[in-house]
Amino acid sequence: MEPKDLWEKKLLVFDLDGTLYQDRSHFAVYAREIARRLPEEKREAYLWDYQNSLLGKGPVQFGDFYDAFLDVLFRRDEKGDYRAYSWEGELLPQVKAPEQFRPGEGRHIFVGDDWWVPLVIGRHYGASDSDIGQAFLLTRAFQASPQYELPRNERLVEFLRSFRQGGGYLALMTNSPQPDSEIILEKLGLRGAFDKAIFAAGKPLLTRAHLQSLLQQFRVSPGDAVSIGDNPLNDILPARILGLRTVFIDPYQLAHEADPDLSFPHLDDFLEWVMSEKTAARS
Numbered sequence: 001m002e003p004k005d006l007w008e009k010k011l012l013v014f015d016l017d018g019t020l021y022q023d024r025s026h027f028a029v030y031a032r033e034i035a036r037r038l039p040e041e042k043r044e045a046y047l048w049d050y051q052n053s054l055l056g057k058g059p060v061q062f063g064d065f066y067d068a069f070l071d072v073l074f075r076r077d078e079k080g081d082y083r084a085y086s087w088e089g090e091l092l093p094q095v096k097a098p099e100q101f102r103p104g105e106g107r108h109i110f111v112g113d114d115w116w117v118p119l120v121i122g123r124h125y126g127a128s129d130s131d132i133g134q135a136f137l138l139t140r141a142f143q144a145s146p147q148y149e150l151p152r153n154e155r156l157v158e159f160l161r162s163f164r165q166g167g168g169y170l171a172l173m174t175n176s177p178q179p180d181s182e183i184i185l186e187k188l189g190l191r192g193a194f195d196k197a198i199f200a201a202g203k204p205l206l207t208r209a210h211l212q213s214l215l216q217q218f219r220v221s222p223g224d225a226v227s228i229g230d231n232p233l234n235d236i237l238p239a240r241i242l243g244l245r246t247v248f249i250d251p252y253q254l255a256h257e258a259d260p261d262l263s264f265p266h267l268d269d270f271l272e273w274v275m276s277e278k279t280a281a282r283s
């Protein structure tokens, strides 16, 4: 796909967190709020594992599947096959990977973006659904507060405006709840930037259903639509199955998980690429 091909598409569907902004400071709040809900004697080990995992030296790596029932991590080897590891990093040859992982159903948790590192470590140390839910809501409240600053991304604002002016439609599809997502959009200068926004989207289980209804609503064929996101299982794989084009924002080099049409380490790299041919856009 060349930049001019993207400008000719009719519908772009964006994820929000990690895609339209890449600030990470709120993940520290999320980790701290999960830690606070653990028994006191486990907090230090939790934070230690969290910090080390972010540095690539801890138990959890991006691209892992965590089996919450077995407390085992599945990680691909050089050939792409999943191998099981204990929390301490020991290879467990006797534990076989399932035929198919089923993320979104509670047992298999895919570490597909920054939200999942604190969560998986929390699960290992015994955090409950309600602990994690509360920690998440407090994190979103922090992001909605004035002390959380997000810079406007002028290039993004300009790209979205130009795409729409050219007759294309823009949709937002995020797993995050509406009120705080709207505050984030406001901070980013993106209020009213989308023709349709889907909050609390329930990706990955509901990604395809939402995409199908967007295609219908805007009367766009799958090949004329693009899904843009930072989570391979939520944003890229289901879109590819439907025949959409895909752009993967990939800070952790997980492109092999979903085989997107294009990947960029950062949204700004995508914007630089697409704006390089703005002159060739529809006028």
Ligand SMILES: [Mg+2]
Pocket (backbone or CB within 6 Å): 015, 016, 017, 018, 019, 113, 229, 230, 231
């Ligand atoms: Mg995301």
